[in-house]
Amino acid sequence: MTDTAAPAAKSGPRISGAFHRLLAFSGLIALVVAFSLASPNFMQTQNILAILQATSVNGVLAIAATLVIITGGIDLSLGTLMTFCAVLAGVILTYLGLPLPLGVIGAILAGAASGLISGTVVAKLKVPPFIATLGMMLILKGLSLVISGTRPIYFNDTPGFNQIALGSVVGQIIPAVPVPNGVLVLFAVALIASFVLSKTALGRYTFALGSNEEAVRLSGVNVDRWKIGVYALAGGIVGVAGVLIASRLNSAQPALGQGYELDAIAAVVIGGTSLSGGRGTVLGTLIGALIISVLANGLRILSVAQEWQTVVTGCIIILAVYADILRRRTL
Amino acid sequence: MLNRRTLLGAFSALAMLAASNGPAFAQDNYDIALISKGFQHQFWQAVKAGADKAAAEFGVKVTFEGPESETQVDRQMDMLAAALSRKPSAIGFAALDSQAAIPLLQQAKDAGIPIIAFDSGVDSDIPLTTATTDNVAASALAADKMAELIGGEGKVAVVAHSQTSRTGIDRVDGFVNRIKEAYPKIELVTVQYGDGDQLASTEITKSILLANPDLKGIFGTNEGSAIGVANGKQELGSNIVVIGFDSGAAQKGMITSGVMNGAITQNPVGIGYETVKAAIDALKGETLPKVIDTGFYYYDATNINDPKIAAVLYD
Amino acid sequence: MAGHSGSASVAGAPALVEMTDIDKSFPGVRALAKAQFQLLPGEVHALMGENGAGKSTLMKILSGVYTRDAGTVLLDGQPVEITSPRQAQDLGVGIIHQELALMRDLTAAQNIFIGREPRRFGILDEGQLNRDTAAIFASMNLKLEPTVKVETLTIAKQQMVEIAKALSYRSRVLIMDEPTAALNDAEIAELFTIINRLKAEGVGVVYISHKMDEIKRISDRVTVMRDGEYVGTVPAADTPIETIISMMVGRTLTNEALVIPNTADAPVALEVKNLNRGREIRDVSFSVKKGEILGFAGLMGAGRTEVARAIFGADRRESGEIWVHGKRVGIASPKDAVEAGIGYLSEDRKHFGLATGLDVRNNIALASLDRFTGVGGVLDEAKMEKEAVGYIKQLAIKTPSDTQEARLLSGGNQQKVVIAKWLLRDCDILIFDEPTRGIDVGAKSEIYKLLNALAAEGKAIIVISSELPEVLRLSHRIAVMCEGRLTGMLPGGASQEEIMRLATQRQSSVAEVRHAS
Structure with a gap:
């Protein structure tokens, strides 16, 4: 009658959060090791830098998505908002000929303002986030075409602009590893977002809102204000992504952007953030974004046919999230 | 732990895929990476077919990749960067944006990797040559055929696939300018953009037709646009003249059945073939012309089965 | 043992x-x-x-x-x-869970036979479904339409549906x-x-x-x-x-006896005048003094929770004034109420009281985070920990540490965490809605002692409870409600019969008609 099917008594110590993240990290390491063994061209400085460069825009977007998703919301306007911010930077710098810092600040402020509007529609008008940001996605897509005059805007008149993503401050100091500035921007955004989430009242309310919004409201907290704050912060971060992509392409492409929010959300869920809110980390999201780029890059290095690359990426997304679910269930 | 195990499992599966993909290590061959503007679209698959044909003929290895949509300029950059890391013998590149790729192309040039542009050019002298269709001339031919079919007067419209890409701009300009210069009695009422999406182009077509009941004809600037226009015409039971661009099974069927009056075809198989051939010539140190014109043709129900035409059409 | x-x-x-x-x-x-x-x-x-x-x-x-x-x-x-x-x-083996496991948008019958719906030729047979359900209801002597949507039923009726479901499995x-x-x-x-x-x-x-x-x-x-x-x-x-x-x-x-302190001279902490909200709250007025525990008795649906939520600003009120410490306050949201020093402990802790995913420390600090916020919005974790640990000791909250997730605590300890939240926020008017629901006997008596101690410190306390012994055990005065009206105010130690009489004192049907029109 003593069955073997029943699990053995588990009385070991609770596994700490740090170890938890380490497990998520091991997936990334496994991919890197596997690709390195499969191709000598993978573990090359230039290729690693290419992977980081490819992660920078999606990573920044995914960090913005993480904030909103932890509140239990979603932001579908990330991709087209990024484009809008990029185009706005183009209008400021190329069409109006204003100095470079104004273009960067303008893009970030435009992102924050858009987040403010999304947040207000969600919090005050009680429109579900999915719908509110779907609407914003289309509004911004249209506005990008309107303010750009439907043409790509080039930054040829602003010489330093493409240095924001493509230049390398690190490379000037250590010429052997010319880490592009865009990657530094990604890490800076990650550090700031991580700090806000773990150390500030805004961050604490971000988790609290996703955990139990009604309890927070009944604690006398001005729920609407904090929620709008989270969307605005996420919008500002998207503004940074807009500057990065414009700088990388040395142009603002008004038609680009739609669909990028899904890659960002994929990175967020691979990183272990719950779509139902209340749980998530920036580090996890960063790892998720890296897994996506390593996978894409590695499969290309191995010359895997493109149709199969897509299949494998889809499988990995499901596997990664399933592994995360299994881990949580057994802990 | 499970994470690692599953990922390794997935990896070994994909390593097998990679191994079965081509005779990568079979002989000391040229490895040519083609980065295209698209992938799923029949046109790009035809370019790929041409490239594969050349690969088989000359015994070289060719890979072919492109972003999901023709707006994803940065994704194309990532593909180009990954291709560079692979250290191929040569690269074929169809730029989505004429400037964005220049730093990466410079990197390739510095590494001694020859670049062949195809389909549309780059604002740079790094590519040794460009294998392409003269889109302006091709669309002007479409304008001539349109004028002929509607009797030289009346209203026409354009449903185009892109406001930003070179081909989109050239095809619209080629058509519009030809109409303005040569056919004063023809009025161009509007140019609308459906991003090459069939459904979006259908809706656009219907709204144009409803707004202009006396419209005589519409030009669709690529496969998706043209099919959308023809669908819109059918849904409203209109009998306007439709001229398309490119081929594909659906478009060919529509031309045979008469829903579409005719279309301009490029020679996508030729583009792919010429690109690979040019790359091999470059690797062998031969001089290349600045532009390789891969040609275009007008086809309709009467000549769709001519061997010369059938050879450049694709399904 | x-x-x-x-x-x-x-x-x-x-x-x-x-x-x-x-x-x-x-x-x-x-x-x-x-x-x-x-x-x-x-x-x-x-x-x-x-x-x-x-x-x-x-x-x-x-x-x-x-x-x-x-x-x-x-x-x-x-x-x-x-x-x-x-x-x-x-x-x-059938189980009826404490937290009802019904699908709100389905009918009673659909809920009962979920997963084993009768079919005819592969198509769901709603008629058979409803007849089977009606038979079960009849055997329970339960007057309920099988086709009624569960969300329209009272909790009690939903419970009956759960029992019917368990019975349907024989x-x-x-x-x-x-x-x-x-x-x-x-x-x-x-x-x-x-x-x-x-x-x-x-x-x-x-x-x-x-x-x-x-x-x-x-x-x-x-x-x-x-x-x-x-x-x-x-x-x-x-x-x-x-x-x-x-x-x-x-x-x-030991069953401690009720101690009624002399609060005759104490100042009024909270006064509610002519509170109205539809049919739920009809012209309710009362006051609570400092150091006093005011019990709210009544049957389910008498409007007690509604009064509490209206005072707290959780629901909109149609009319009525709220005075705190002799000053009229405008309360339009829970935020306003908290700023006026009013704390509300909901009967449904999981939904409205605790952020269950957060740890004990953050739940305690949830209403007062602004106090721990320094330059640039950075939280002073050390100070938060100190306060949280202080309350864990003071209220004897059983938790391994202040970083334990709140959902892992027992009901009584979760309730104490919510109390700590309001104490930290300096609320001196506390409204407890069913403070011991789902809490076991030992912890109940601890909560009672805690409420007595809080009153002795000068807090004004309102306790809403459906358990008469609890109301009698705690309250210095007892307000009784029926159908949205305050039907009486009794002194502490009143008899159960007196309370029940007031709790069932319905208005005449004539008045009912006039109200409805």
């Missing part, structure tokens, strides 16, 4: 359920250790113990929700492996977890009639409850658990309540 051995009433016949030496551990927690339980056919067997004693875990093992780590389960003397709720149902073992938590007296009587009928048919009923009087009324035997272990089984009729309680808490509780 098997001192009190139960006497099997039917000699020879195999027990319906025999669970022995059941072990179950969750990460870091040993939920059950050598637990045992026996259920005879035709028996109502009460399972008692403080929250966290392991009652629910044991019953979840029996009903297939959890798998045991060790031990044996016999059904009719045969060893069984129950690995899923579905299998438990097939074996005739369960021989029926587990009821706190079935009367949301029922009024008439509904409880109805439930007991049904239980007695089932009993006569030979069904064994496991009855989990904290309410002593009910246990006495309905059950044959009582099994007590403590800290995941079996304490003993005693006959319900011959065992004094004090004995059962001391088995549960491991010590003897």
Whole structure:
């Protein structure tokens, strides 16, 4: 009658959060090791830098998505908002000929303002986030075409602009590893977002809102204000992504952007953030974004046919999230 | 732990895929990476077919990749960067944006990797040559055929696939300018953009037709646009003249059945073939012309089965 | 600790359920250790113990929700492996969960037969479904349309639907977890009639409850658990309540008498004038003094919670004034109420009280984060920890640390965390809505002491409770409501009969018609 099917008594110590993240990290390491063994061209400085460069825009977007998703919301306007911010930077710098810092600040402020509007529609008008940001996605897509005059805007008149993503401050100091500035921007955004989430009242309310919004409201907290704050912060971060992509392409492409929010959300869920809110980390999201780029890059290095690359990426997304679910269930 | 195990499992599966993909290590061959503007679209698959044909003929290895949509300029950059890391013998590149790729192309040039542009050019002298269709001339031919079919007067419209890409701009300009210069009695009422999406182009077509009941004809600037226009015409039971661009099974069927009056075809198989051939010539140190014109043709129900035409059409 | 051995009433016949030496551990927690339980056919067997004693875990093992780590389960003397709720149902074990597990948008009938809908030619047969359901309702003497949507039913009626669902499986073992938590007296009587009928048919009923009087009324035997272990089984009729309680808490509780302090001269802390909100709140006025506990009694739906939520700004009020410490305050949202020093402890902690995913520290600080915020919005974690640990000590909150997730605490300790939240926020007017719902006896008396101590410190306290003994035990004055009106204000120590008279004092039907039009 003593069955073997029943699990053995588990009385070991609770596994700490740090170890938890380490497990998520091991997936990334496994991919890197596997690709390195499969191709000598993978573990090359230039290729690693290419992977980081490819992660920078999606990573920044995914960090913005993480904030909103932890509140239990979603932001579908990330991709087209990024484009809008990029185009706005183009209008400021190329069409109006204003100095470079104004273009960067303008893009970030435009992102924050858009987040403010999304947040207000969600919090005050009680429109579900999915719908509110779907609407914003289309509004911004249209506005990008309107303010750009439907043409790509080039930054040829602003010489330093493409240095924001493509230049390398690190490379000037250590010429052997010319880490592009865009990657530094990604890490800076990650550090700031991580700090806000773990150390500030805004961050604490971000988790609290996703955990139990009604309890927070009944604690006398001005729920609407904090929620709008989270969307605005996420919008500002998207503004940074807009500057990065414009700088990388040395142009603002008004038609680009739609669909990028899904890659960002994929990175967020691979990183272990719950779509139902209340749980998530920036580090996890960063790892998720890296897994996506390593996978894409590695499969290309191995010359895997493109149709199969897509299949494998889809499988990995499901596997990664399933592994995360299994881990949580057994802990 | 499970994470690692599953990922390794997935990896070994994909390593097998990679191994079965081509005779990568079979002989000391040229490895040519083609980065295209698209992938799923029949046109790009035809370019790929041409490239594969050349690969088989000359015994070289060719890979072919492109972003999901023709707006994803940065994704194309990532593909180009990954291709560079692979250290191929040569690269074929169809730029989505004429400037964005220049730093990466410079990197390739510095590494001694020859670049062949195809389909549309780059604002740079790094590519040794460009294998392409003269889109302006091709669309002007479409304008001539349109004028002929509607009797030289009346209203026409354009449903185009892109406001930003070179081909989109050239095809619209080629058509519009030809109409303005040569056919004063023809009025161009509007140019609308459906991003090459069939459904979006259908809706656009219907709204144009409803707004202009006396419209005589519409030009669709690529496969998706043209099919959308023809669908819109059918849904409203209109009998306007439709001229398309490119081929594909659906478009060919529509031309045979008469829903579409005719279309301009490029020679996508030729583009792919010429690109690979040019790359091999470059690797062998031969001089290349600045532009390789891969040609275009007008086809309709009467000549769709001519061997010369059938050879450049694709399904 | 098997001192009190139960006497099997039917000699020879195999027990319906025999669970022995059941072990179950969750990460870091040993939920059950050598637990045992026996259920005879035709028996109502009460399972008692403080929250966290392991009652629910044991019953979840029996009903297939959890798998045991060790031990044996016999059904009719045969060893069984129950690995899923579905299998438990097939074996005739039905459970009615404390938290109702109904799909709100489906009808009663659709809920009852979910997953085994009758079909004809592969198409759902709604007619048959509703006829089957009507038959079950009839057997329960329950007047309910099978086609009614569950979301339109009261909690009590939803409970009845749950019971009907369990009966539809022809369960021989029926587990009821706190079935009367949301029922009024008439509904409880109805439930007991049904239980007695089932009993006569030979069904064994496991009855989990904290309410002593009910246990006495309905059950044959009582099994007590403590800290995941079996304490003993005693006959319900011959065992004094004090004995059962001391088995549960491991010590003897003295029933402290109500102390009514002299608050005659104390200043009024909160005054509510002519509060109105539709038919739920009709012209309610009252005041609470500093140091006073004002009890709110009434039947379910009398409007007590609505009054509390309107004062707190959680719901909009149509008219009425709220005065705090002699000043009129405009309260339009919970934020305004909290700023005026009013704290509200909801009856539904999981939905409205706790951010269950956050840890104890952050839940305590949730209403006062601005106080821990420094330059650039950075939180002073050290200061938060100090305050949280202080309250954990002061309120004797049982938690391994202040960084434990709040959802892992027992009900009583969760309630204390919410109290700590309001104390930290300096709220001196506290509204407790059903403060001991789902909290076990030992913890209840602790909460009572805490409320008395808070009043003694000068807090003004409102306690809404559906348990009359609780209202009488705590309140210095008792407000009674019926159908949205305040029907009377009684002094502490009033009789239960007096309260019930006021709680059922309906307006004449003429007035009702006038209101409705």
